[in-house]
Amino acid sequence: MAAGAPRIFVSHLAGVPVFDPNGDQVGRVRDLVVMLRVGRRPPRVLGLVVELATRRRIFLPMTRVTGIDSGQVIITGVMNVRRFEQRPTERLVFGELLDRRVTLVETGEEATVLDLSVQQLPARRDWEVDRVFVRKGRKGGAFRRVKGETLTVEWAAVSGFSLEEHGQGAENLLATFEQLRPADLANVLHHLSAKRRAEVAAALDDDRLADVLEELPEDDQIEILGKLKEERAADVLEAMDPDDAADLLGELPEEDKERLLSLMKPADAADMRRLMSYEEHTAGGLMTTEPIVLRPDATVADALACVRNPDLSPALAAQVYVCRPPDETPTGKYLGTAHFQRLLREPPYTLVSSLVDDDLQPLSPDDTLPVIAGFFATYDMVAAPVVDEAGSLLGAVTVDDVLDHMLPDDWRETEFHLEESPEGDEGGTRHDA
Template identity: 85%
Template sequence: MAAGVPRVFVSHLSGVPVFDPNGDQVGRVRDLVAMLRVGGRPPRLLGIVVEVISRRRIFLPMTRVTGIDSGQVITTGVINMRRFEQRPTERLVLGEFLDRRVRLVETGEEVTILDVAIQQLPARRDWEIDKYFVRKGRGGALRRKGETLTVDWSAVSGFSLEEHGQGAESLVATFERLRPTDVANALHHLSPKRRAEVAAALDDDRLADVLEELPEDDQVEIIGKLKEERAADVLEAMDPDDAADLLSELPEEDKERLLMLMRPDDAADVRRLMSYEERTAGGLMTTEPIVLRPDATVADALARVRRSDLSPALAAQVYVCRPPDETPTGKYLGTVHFQRLLRDPPFALVSSIVDSDLVPLPPDAPLSVVTSYLAAYNLVSVPVVDESGSLLGAVTVDDVLDHLLPEDWRETDFHSEEGVAHGR
């Protein structure tokens, strides 16, 4: 690990308070959730089990943790209050790792795990188990006298999966190495039973990414086999435009039931997208582009662009609008392209470098107009603005390509052996 990246021992996290960005306490840490991986890779930390005020235990993904220090955990403020349910591929760090008897790889000596250290990967929001604090000896009186030492995760056997395992656990761990598109291709060629098992074992964010890459029939099949609350969680994790496309394929009563289970803000975005015709700018757009106020600086914009969960197309530009910052925004003022952000000093205001010459598209602009606009101005994303001048969202080039390619492109050309070979 790179120097300067903090390491935290999980015993110090047990019971510590969890706060939202405003300083209000959400609950307390009760455990951490990890996933074993194949190929001798360290276990990945998925999230934290938080006990909220009502004594309900919920799951807080690590992607929504902004800080762990000084005896507290800080979140983004966006928390799903549904009860935590452990999945087959998940391990509880405090509940299942501590006091476990394992062996040192080098000597074969049996040791007891007393503590586990986690560490954030440099320049990313992912966390991994980094080290184990262990005691030699077999327990009882000897346990008190045994030597203690801190070892790397790779020095201990028993915390990785075998490549040849047939369970969903091993297959899911193997899929972690692949891009969502490649996982989707693998899922498509599994039997319906196996596909459902693997989908149930994937975490919400990963399954959401994979669903976005699957043919519509597979999407409907998988979402229909999930428990309704889990299905709503996955839809929340999907890009709103992809969630709207998927929901539009479901029977009306199923669609409404899932929308009612989703968080109100997420459901509102999806409902808004579903109100537009499919092959229009409104039907193609995402409601989550990067929006900044006029008084934001270039440094602010670059910090937003660096977010790892953004697609390259969405990260290519920011949209400057008056409050509110969420779509539909206040008055749309213009766009600042990524290259311009790199050329100007960090303290410059985005309002001073905004490009207001390009006329945004209305939500009813047909697909042909959107395509021509992107091609004519060499853009990868275009703003969609309503009659009142509010930014509604942005259409990215990948969404346009999805509608220009044949309907079965995910099942044929891209995944053919010849296509993959040329892609490499």
């Protein structure tokens, strides 16, 4: 655990108000959603069930929580108000885990769960359940309980919560492969039956499913998306990288595409329409519309803070693009690129406008795949800006997008079928996370 990270007992969160960054109350905490794991590994806290003023209960991911303190929860202000629906791999803390009968591993004594504590992991936004507050002794009947000693123990010190190692449900499968990288989980998913693939996809959270969809072959993407409820399909598309989501939308029938776009946030739908207006194998068709964009008066410290965003791919985090306002693509005049290595060599108060590399000609949205590949090979780049005739930054093309379109169509089928190494190590699917 992070040094000094506060431990919060979940009983203290029941009914706690939830505030946006402006200090306006948006609802109250009604439960916590966790995912159990195989063995005695602590559960991961996925998010909160928040009841809005309208009585609607929604799911709030923990990645949206910026602070839990003094009887309140502060969020980023970005909420999806779709009604909360519990998924097969999810457990509700108040509704399912409290008052549960467990066994103390060391002594074999039975105990009742009175409370759980959660804590944030070091240098990450993930939260885990770490301690269990229990009362020893058996229940004394339907309306009374034999009083016994109370104590707080580590999660691993009790049994009766975690998943069994065996079993064929989607819950066990997801718990087993939780640590897989998206590309590796996509490989597993691709080789499941259509029925099992749909079950696992339905159980994944939106962000995880979005990451996995980006790594799947086109046919699998369309199949999985088609089996989701339309509202959820739109949410998953919003969570995908814009260029990957636009490619997927472009493969759908026109009626389905328009229906999904109508369910998306207007800004996200506008990005999709803009990307789909370009030919598929051009810089405009390959680019993402969400690179790091900074104004000329931003400092190196500002740039490094943006680069640290864990949601960015390594390619997108390798440089920032300096532009005049507006900051969203299409931006004001593009001034140049500041590379990550250069940022590391300068004092934090230095203006990024003094560090830009403006010698390289940026890509045009109509540049074709061979031109883009030649640009990356010639200048050893991992990402490149795409600028229109007016000088506005439209987005950035990353090297992984170029490779995806240059490799054979069936490269995902053969990538993981590795030969056995000389030392006898087994090849195949990677299980390092």
